[in-house]
Amino acid sequence: MAIVTDTVITDTDETPRRSRLTQLGQFARRNPLGAAGGIIVLVMMVMAAFADWITLYEPTANDFSVMHEPPNAAHWLGTDQFGRDVYTRIVYGARTALLVGFASAFIGATVGLVLGVGSAYFGGKIDLIFQRVMDVFMAFPLIIMALAVVSIFGTGVMNVIIAITIPFIPRAARVVRSSALAIREIPYIDAARTCGFSHARIILRHMVPNVMAPFLIIVTAAVGQAILIEASLSYLGLGVQEPTPAWGLMLRGGAEEYAESAPWMAIFPGLAISLAVFGFNLFGDALRDALDPKLRSQ
């Protein structure tokens, strides 16, 4: 018992003097899994940013003299049926994954943020109708909605981003709305209204900043999900198209066909997808624990 009281006292004593770095260190010690996730995400970003420097081949260059090479010194993770270097394509694939992941998560969550806060702020009939519309969208499984959107707009990176963004919007809006509902009841919103501020000003200046915690949680959780959906769509042939290097696409066709004779083609891209999503999920969980006071231990 005494030990517990001790740590609490030292904790509060040191709070104002803690530097950013020690804060980070404490976060890592409290959330070893979250820190691991953060490192994976960081590595992935570095991979995407410096892809030109850390690879020896062109991601789209065919070389028919080295088809189906198993992993060796020249090709660390082997080559595919066109003699393309698997390692190079995985590194460049990180770019596609991060672009699609961040763009659709961020846009979807932002639109959902504005809609959700607006719905909570206006309340009444508007809120009710809005909720029913969201219900309709939510009734479609993510991948089915994305499939429908892709078949309208066509394939390719940009259209995949749109296809993943649209089903994210109602999910983000719902979460944000529930936090915003509580904020609407706090007196300072009434005060702002009494001051005669416009609706837009109250929503954007007074309510949106207060739902930033759920917003950030949604974004990090959504990035991982978006990467997974992009891979699934590309795997089905309805996402990113050849020759763009993308992880899901690398598992399509060749990888399955040659799985027995060239298992590296099937193993490594899938490992990349799993690691990336794993990293974002771990990091997102830790972020939620840190930002959501209700879930914080102690």
Next chain:
Amino acid sequence: MYQYILKRLFLMIPTLFGAAILVFFLLRMIPGDICFLRLASGGGNIDAQVLANCHVELGLDRPMWRQFLDFVVGFFTLDFGTSMWTGRPVIEEVGLRFQLSLQVAIMATLTAILIAIPLGTISAVKQNTWIDYVVRGFSIAGIAMPSFWLGILIILGILITSKAWFGASWMPPIKYVPIWEDPVQNLSMLIWPALATGYRYSAVATRMTRSALLEVLREDYVRTARAKGLLETLIVRRHALKNAMLPVVTVIGIEFAFLMGGLVVTEQVFNLNGLGKLFVSSVTNHDYTMTQALVMLVVTIFAFTNFIVDLFYAWLDPRIRYNR
């Protein structure tokens, strides 16, 4: 209670109606023409007259509102029409595959429950020990791993082990037979996709079991049970677990509805002729009637599962009463 059930059933109608509007117009926004695809498959030029005849035959020449009305009336009277692509009744085409997809879905759910509840419980009881970390890692890995990749790995594993043990590669059977006709062939075909989807499914449920149980274990009545010297296993099993099941049931219910979506990809990997595959092919073929029917099926299943989950709540937790 009955009032609540009626109200919920009534509230389902606008959702279904909205979904009908959404799918109807989304489909008609997709560029392309089913008649064109159907006729072009034979090759050569298509006569304008033939194309127009095909439109008349499929009823695509009628005004939009008329087509929509037919679709909605058809849905509520359970008449889904005929597939524009194969010309056979939609009910028949769906019925052929529904059995397979439903069996995979049920087997995946069972797999998930069998993995999730024991693992989630151990993880919560041994919170912040290495067991907890391993279980959490295992379950987060399940969410991170794309089920189609897991499927590819399973196939690869089957190929390699069968070759090593029996000298010849063995592949799961390709032809579907109902479980009551030939259980061995049926299971040796469907167990793999069920495992691939079930693992992913279990991951969400494991995490939910863990966090729900952790919350319940901090409740006063658990402390009371401990104070009176009850065995820890009894506390967990009899007092905590049942009360922690509430959110777990929700997750399992919601995920069950979404399994239909998840199967789209898994069926592709295992080359199963199920609803997911039918969905992808009917979207690419612009088969309006079939796609509409499938989407409405998924949405209806989803709405009903939500409804049943809500009712289940009241049964699990007597504090919840629906008499508003």
